[in-house]
Amino acid sequence: MMSGCPACAAAPLAQETAQGPALQFSVPGVTCAACIGKIERGLSHLNGVATVRVNLSMKRLSVAGQVDPEAIQTAVAAMGYEIYPLDVARLEATRDAQGRALLLRMAVAGFAMMNVMLLSVAIWSGADGATRDMFHMISAMIALPTVAYAAQPFFTSAMTALRAGRLNMDVPISLAILLASGMSLFESLSGGEHAYFDAALSLTFFLLIGRYLDHRTRTTARSAARELAALEVQTATRINGAHSETVPAADLRMGDIVLVPTGARVPVDGVLLSTAALMDRSILTGESAAISLDAGATLQAGEVNLTAPLRLRSLCDGTDTSLRRMAALVETAENARNSYTALADRAAQIYAPAVHGLALVAFAGWWFATGDLRFAINVATAVLIITCPCALGLAVPAVSTAAVSRLFSLGYLVRHATALERLAEVSHVMCDKTGTLTRPFVNLPDDLSATDRQIAKALAQSSNHPLSRAIVTALADTPAAELTEVREVPGNGVMGYYGDVIVRLGRGSWIGAATPGLCLSIGDAPPCPLEVPEVVRPGVESAIAALDLPCEIVTGDAALPAERLAACLSVPFISGASPQDKLDRLQELSDAGERVLMIGDGLNDTAVLAAAHASIAPSTALEASRNAADVVVLKDSFEDLPLVLHIARATRRLSQQNFAIAALYNAIAIPIALAGIATPLMAALAMSVSSLTVLLNAQRMRWVK
Amino acid sequence: MNVLVVLIPISLILGSAGLIAFIWTVRSQQYDDDSGNAARILLDEEDRV
Numbered sequence: 123m124m125s126g127c128p129a130c131a132a133a134p135l136a137q138e139t140a141q142g143p144a145l146q147f148s149v150p151g152v153t154c155a156a157c158i159g160k161i162e163r164g165l166s167h168l169n170g171v172a173t174v175r176v177n178l179s180m181k182r183l184s185v186a187g188q189v190d191p192e193a194i195q196t197a198v199a200a201m202g203y204e205i206y207p208l209d210v211a212r213l214e215a216t217r218d219a220q221g222r223a224l225l226l227r228m229a230v231a232g233f234a235m236m237n238v239m240l241l242s243v244a245i246w247s248g249a250d251g252a253t254r255d256m257f258h259m260i261s262a263m264i265a266l267p268t269v270a271y272a273a274q275p276f277f278t279s280a281m282t283a284l285r286a287g288r289l290n291m292d293v294p295i296s297l298a299i300l301l302a303s304g305m306s307l308f309e310s311l312s313g314g315e316h317a318y319f320d321a322a323l324s325l326t327f328f329l330l331i332g333r334y335l336d337h338r339t340r341t342t343a344r345s346a347a348r349e350l351a352a353l354e355v356q357t358a359t360r361i362n363g364a365h366s367e368t369v370p371a372a373d374l375r376m377g378d379i380v381l382v383p384t385g386a387r388v389p390v391d392g393v394l395l396s397t398a399a400l401m402d403r404s405i406l407t408g409e410s411a412a413i414s415l416d417a418g419a420t421l422q423a424g425e426v427n428l429t430a431p432l433r434l435r436s437l438c439d440g441t442d443t444s445l446r447r448m449a450a451l452v453e454t455a456e457n458a459r460n461s462y463t464a465l466a467d468r469a470a471q472i473y474a475p476a477v478h479g480l481a482l483v484a485f486a487g488w489w490f491a492t493g494d495l496r497f498a499i500n501v502a503t504a505v506l507i508i509t510c511p512c513a514l515g516l517a518v519p520a521v522s523t524a525a526v527s528r529l530f531s532l533g534y535l536v537r538h539a540t541a542l543e544r545l546a547e548v549s550h551v552m553c554d555k556t557g558t559l560t561r562p563f564v565n566l567p568d569d570l571s572a573t574d575r576q577i578a579k580a581l582a583q584s585s586n587h588p589l590s591r592a593i594v595t596a597l598a599d600t601p602a603a604e605l606t607e608v609r610e611v612p613g614n615g616v617m618g619y620y621g622d623v624i625v626r627l628g629r630g631s632w633i634g635a636a637t638p639g640l641c642l643s644i645g646d647a648p649p650c651p652l653e654v655p656e657v658v659r660p661g662v663e664s665a666i667a668a669l670d671l672p673c674e675i676v677t678g679d680a681a682l683p684a685e686r687l688a689a690c691l692s693v694p695f696i697s698g699a700s701p702q703d704k705l706d707r708l709q710e711l712s713d714a715g716e717r718v719l720m721i722g723d724g725l726n727d728t729a730v731l732a733a734a735h736a737s738i739a740p741s742t743a744l745e746a747s748r749n750a751a752d753v754v755v756l757k758d759s760f761e762d763l764p765l766v767l768h769i770a771r772a773t774r775r776l777s778q779q780n781f782a783i784a785a786l787y788n789a790i791a792i793p794i795a796l797a798g799i800a801t802p803l804m805a806a807l808a809m810s811v812s813s814l815t816v817l818l819n820a821q822r823m824r825w826v827k
Numbered sequence: 828m829n830v831l832v833v834l835i836p837i838s839l840i841l842g843s844a845g846l847i848a849f850i851w852t853v854r855s856q857q858y859d860d861d862s863g864n865a866a867r868i869l870l871d872e873e874d875r876v
């Protein structure tokens with residue numbers, strides 16, 4: 123294995139020694155070996171590329187060497203993959219030191235357990251006298267250093283809990299490991315019959331598996347969330363007299379003059395200095411129509427500039443925008459949500475005192491009855507080991523790891539540790555409309571000639587208006603016509619010349635058509651009206667139909683588009699809702715005892731996303747909204763939404779089953795331990811069997827439909 | 828029982844050899860991309876960079 127694949131072994135080392143820090147890109151489209159081969163082979167021929175490595179688990183590409191990032195993006199895009207540059211500074215500390223330390227501790231515990239188990243089998247098979255004592259001593263030599271190293275995470279966690287005057291699951295675990303090791307050492311030195319070194323080690327090993335699984339689930343979510351943040355470039359162009367400079371958005375000061383290029387987000391709240399502007403506020407207010415503004419109007423951070431580059435004078439510091447304040451509000455709400463007690467913690471609150479009480483009773487009872495202190499301690503140790511939550515420590519992490527990785531492969535990123543449990547309890551669904559359920563779309567008439575289509579595409583390409591972008595999407599396969607003197611008239615449309623014919627795309631009133639809606643006009647021919655239905659995001663209809671919960675649309679948009687969508691999905695709706703109205707509606711539902719799932723993307727949804735019992739946001743949402751959401755949908759389609767709820771419920775069901783399995787095993791084993799007839803062999807068998815049962819039961823998550 | 832003098836050190840040495848090999852795999856980042864490594868086995872040798 124070590125020499126079978128030299129390239130695998132050499133690649134990571136080569137990457138580390140390569141010149142300069144590696145460039146990181148997000149490539150969401152890689153799914154298989156063919157993609158890896160294609161990208162790596164294609165890029166290795168680029169000038170200056172030292173190493174190139176695709177990470178399939180994180181869907182990420184890292185390239186080292188003296189190479190222009192633009193060249194890589196062009197090359198990968200030409201191969202047909204979406205590619206986004208990632209801000210390496212924001213991805214810092216992607217090396218997961220804690221996870222590696224856990225993995226190492228787990229490995230040490232595992233190997234030590236195997237060796238001690240070999241020796242224990244000999245003892246269980248009947249070794250006695252000097253041989254048994256020698257085997258016990260060798261076991262002690264392996265087990266004691268291992269416990270001291272591998273079980274540290276439990277000891278530190280237990281100490282923290284005890285200092286704070288609380289009991290957590292790690293207190294009985296640490297006590298059992300320490301008592302088992304100490305008692306066994308004493309028994310070995312005094313030539314006793316029973317030593318629990320193997321139990322102490324297998325306890326450590328199994329529980330470290332649970333700890334590692336838990337840690338991996340959390341870091342996958344955290345690194346993917348960090349990646350989403352790294353996609354958003356947070357810089358602004360500040361104008362200083364005659365020259366301009368690029369600065370981080372946070373460094374902007376009140377009174378700075380800022381240039382906002384076409385298609386970019388406004389970085390800071392400010393006053394418009396340019397004469398006119400057309401802004402897309404859908405992400406802030408939910409309105410699907412663009413808004414035209416005149417000089418002196420107020421702009422809010424987060425709006426998108428749809429037409430010519432504009433200038434603004436900032437009204438606040440870059441760190442104090444309304445967007446940031448909203449993000450801070452979200453953090454407060456998050457903390458409130460953190461007070462939700464996870465299933466495992468609730469179990470631990472009952473479990474830890476019960477175990478300690480039981481061991482104490484066993485100790486006191488046997489000491490009082492027999493007067494034999496050594497035997498009483500032995501029984502108490504056996505009780506602690508046997509009741510020790512091997513299965514309990516694995517029950518929840520094993521299930522939630524399986525669920526989270528299943529959801530990740532479906533394109534759903536679970537951001538919050540208790541999100542699945544809260545999703546399982548949801549009884550009512552509230553949806554935002556614009557950007558969440560719908561996207562703008564343009565219906566081109568079938569009788570539009572090929573030339574007209576090409577002209578329409580050429581005009582649409584030069585504008586960032588959502589409708590223009592929709593036309594470009596609709597005409598993806600059509601080549602653009604050659605136009606001259608193309609310019610955008612803010613608030614009205616785009617115009618240009620095709621040869622010497624004037625062509626225009628825009629408002630009907632501006633073109634001179636009979637209809638007020640979007641029209642295409644070519645020369646003197648009558649303008650051709652284009653239908654602009656808002657199309658539903660793929661999968662929404664089937665998802666809403668398949669949801670077994672009441673669902674409603676609450677939108678900031680006007681009544682007409684909301685009603686049209688609501689009729690199409692046959693769900694009730696509330697239109698023209700301000701963020702406060704949305705919150706009030708949420709409060710109303712919560713007061714009626716409903717647990718609400720909020721699905722939304724805009725800044726106007728952020729407060730509701732944070733306050734709802736559970737929340738889902740698409741990856742196109744603002745960073746503040748994504749941060750507020752429990753689950754982020756990484757792909758375009760909402761088709762799997764019901765499956766997310768099914769998986770969440772299955773997580774709860776399987777966790778409860780696992781608890782039941784652990785309880786059943788305890789119900790059989792505790793009386794045996796209390797009776798003082800437990801042997802190390804029985805402890806080892808019961809512990810392994812129950813741990814394997816819960817691990818296998820968790821794997822049923824793969825088949826949840 | 829003299830055979831134990833040989834067997835026990837052997838089992839300990841083999842165990843620690845396994846452990847050291849595992850530590851090496853962790854250190855050389857072989858667990859950073861498990862699904863990628865699973866897929867890479869399907870690449871032909873000439874496909875490799």
